[in-house]
Amino acid sequence: MTAESPAELPAPEALMACPSCDALYVERPVAPGETARCLRCHEVLEAPRQTAMTRIIMLAVSAMILMIAAIFFPFLELEAAGRMHRSSLLDTVLAFSSGLTAPLTIAMASLIVVVPMIRIGALIYVMAPMAFGHAPARHAEVVFRVAESLRPWAMAEIFVVGVAVALVKVAGMAHIFIGPAFWAFVALVIVTVLKDNFMSRVTLWKTLEHRRPS
Amino acid sequence: MEDAGAPAPILTAKAAGLVGCTQCGRVHRPGVARCTRCGARLQSRDVTSLQRVWAWLFAGLVVYIPANIYPMLLTTILGKTSESTIFGGVVELMHHGSYGVAAIVFGASIVIPISKFIAIAYLALSVQHQVAMSAHRRHQLYEAVEFIGRWSMIDVFVVAILSSLVQLDFAASINPGIAAVSFALSVAFTMISAQSFDSRLIWDVDGE
Ligand SMILES: [Zn+2]
Ligand SMILES: [Zn+2]
Numbered sequence: 001m002t003a004e005s006p007a008e009l010p011a012p013e014a015l016m017a018c019p020s021c022d023a024l025y026v027e028r029p030v031a032p033g034e035t036a037r038c039l040r041c042h043e044v045l046e047a048p049r050q051t052a053m054t055r056i057i058m059l060a061v062s063a064m065i066l067m068i069a070a071i072f073f074p075f076l077e078l079e080a081a082g083r084m085h086r087s088s089l090l091d092t093v094l095a096f097s098s099g100l101t102a103p104l105t106i107a108m109a110s111l112i113v114v115v116p117m118i119r120i121g122a123l124i125y126v127m128a129p130m131a132f133g134h135a136p137a138r139h140a141e142v143v144f145r146v147a148e149s150l151r152p153w154a155m156a157e158i159f160v161v162g163v164a165v166a167l168v169k170v171a172g173m174a175h176i177f178i179g180p181a182f183w184a185f186v187a188l189v190i191v192t193v194l195k196d197n198f199m200s201r202v203t204l205w206k207t208l209e210h211r212r213p214s
Numbered sequence: 215m216e217d218a219g220a221p222a223p224i225l226t227a228k229a230a231g232l233v234g235c236t237q238c239g240r241v242h243r244p245g246v247a248r249c250t251r252c253g254a255r256l257q258s259r260d261v262t263s264l265q266r267v268w269a270w271l272f273a274g275l276v277v278y279i280p281a282n283i284y285p286m287l288l289t290t291i292l293g294k295t296s297e298s299t300i301f302g303g304v305v306e307l308m309h310h311g312s313y314g315v316a317a318i319v320f321g322a323s324i325v326i327p328i329s330k331f332i333a334i335a336y337l338a339l340s341v342q343h344q345v346a347m348s349a350h351r352r353h354q355l356y357e358a359v360e361f362i363g364r365w366s367m368i369d370v371f372v373v374a375i376l377s378s379l380v381q382l383d384f385a386a387s388i389n390p391g392i393a394a395v396s397f398a399l400s401v402a403f404t405m406i407s408a409q410s411f412d413s414r415l416i417w418d419v420d421g422e
Contacts, residue, residue, distance in 0.1 A: 009230055012232055012241040012242055012243055013241075015227075015232070015241040016234075016239040016240065016241060017226070017227035017232070017234025017235070017239055017240075017241050018234070018239065019234070019235070019236045019237060019238070019239050020236075020353070020413050020414070021226075021353065021413065021414055021416070021417045022226040022227050022228055022234050022414040022417065023224045023225070023226055023417075024224075024225045024226055024227050024229075024230055024232070024234070024241070039224065040224050040350075040417065041350070041353050041417070045239065076375070076379055078379050078380065078382075080382055080385060080386060083382050083385065085379065085380070085381055085382055087375075087378045087379045091378040091379075092374050092375050092378040092379075093374070093378075094378070095373075095374045095375075095377035095378035095390065096374060096377070096390055096394070098389075101390045101392070101394060101395055103395065104370075104374075104390070104394060104395055104398060107398060107402075108370075108371075108374055111367070112371075141252055141253050142253065144252075145237065145252060145253060145254065148237070152360070152364055152405060152409065153405075155364060155367055155371075158364060158365055158367050158368055158371065159371050161318070161365075161368055161371075162367075162368045162369075162370075162371025162372045162374075162375060163371070163375055164315075165315050165318060165319060165368060165369075165372045166371075166372045166375035166376050166379070168307070168312050168315040169307070169312075169315070169372065169376060170376065170379065170380060172310060173380075173386065174380075174386075201237070201238065202238055202239045205237070205238035205239075205240075205251055205252050206238070206251075208251075208252075209251050
């Protein structure tokens with residue numbers, strides 16, 4: 001329900017403001033499976049899901065395993081004029097390591113590998129204790145805030161499209177073989193999208209608050 | 215929330231003399247510095263938001279110019295090196311008949327960045343000036359900018375993949391050009407610009 005005028009407002013603790021447009025609402029319990037949206041900007045406010053926590057952890061753990069596989073298995077192989085060249089994810093990241101383009105190496109490594117890994121690790125750290133019925137781990141709030149702020153900078157899915165474009169570009173001059181690491185990476189992207197869709201930020205913050213013994 | 219009946223006039227936390235958290239939605243009395251639920255910094259409206267939006271947008275625009283002038287890729291085949299810019303790469307793809315991929319690269323490296331510059335500037339201006347677009351449409355525009363902007367990074371990834379893959383010594387090799395750096399910076403700067411924007415400002419103008 002909408003809060004109508006300042007005179008009849010309950011205490012701030014019983015209210016919530018839409019994070020995107022600041023519309024004020026009186027808090028009410030949202031049942032699992034239900035999705036509460038802001039009336040004004042239609043942004044999702046709360047979307048609690050049964051067993052969401054366990055599912056996110058399972059997806060995060062599989063994402064972690066897939067990422068490790070993607071780093072160590074061969075990624076792409078190229079054959080031209082009887083010569084083979086094998087490239088791993090690491091080689092791709094290090095492609096910018098010469099001369100003026102060197103700073104890009106760090107940026108690339110961050111966008112493709114480091115930031116996604118930090119996010120996965122952070123989510124496991126925040127949610128695992130709660131999924132097993134314990135109180136949140138120490139500094140879980142800080143960890144979750146960092147994980148959320150890194151979200152736009154995890155670009156694994158964009159990288160996958162980049163690989164597809166690159167394959168078309170070299171198709172004329174060489175044979176390309178796609179290694180197991182590439183498929184691990186594609187799977188990682190799917191798992192990441194699923195995982196992010198299970199999460200509603202406000203719901204998670206409320207859960208963190210309720211589980212924290214004060 | 216969604217179950218409210220008749221669309222009552224919306225009261226904002228600001229109008230009620232309170233401060234809402236942009237991370238977790240918790241409402242606080244004015245004067246509280248950090249959110250008691252999530253620890254995020256609290257501000258009724260981010261007053262320096264627009265300055266940062268303009269500064270990052272300008273920086274993004276400045277580095278976007280060399281990104282288009284200088285070569286993105288250096289291709290060496292049998293000792294002969296040829297350079298190609300972002301636009302040159304698109305033309306090359308069209309020559310090979312890969313129209314779909316040419317469209318993806320053209321969209322990600324030229325259409326998205328330019329529409330993003332215009333969209334962010336429009337949104338920032340709309341906070342201080344009266345504009346025709348409704349607050350709801352502008353909110354959707356902002357969401358679109360935040361969602362699509364990151365995809366411009368595709369071409370930088372393509373350059374990285376090609377450079378690591380095509381290293382066959384004399385026969386053929388591909389190396390990144392300086393434009394890859396300035397283009398990556400341009401994408402990053404405009405992403406920061408969009409993130410600096412306080413989306414609640416869109417609705418404030420509409421409300422009064
Ligand atoms: Zn809203
Ligand atoms: Zn908060």
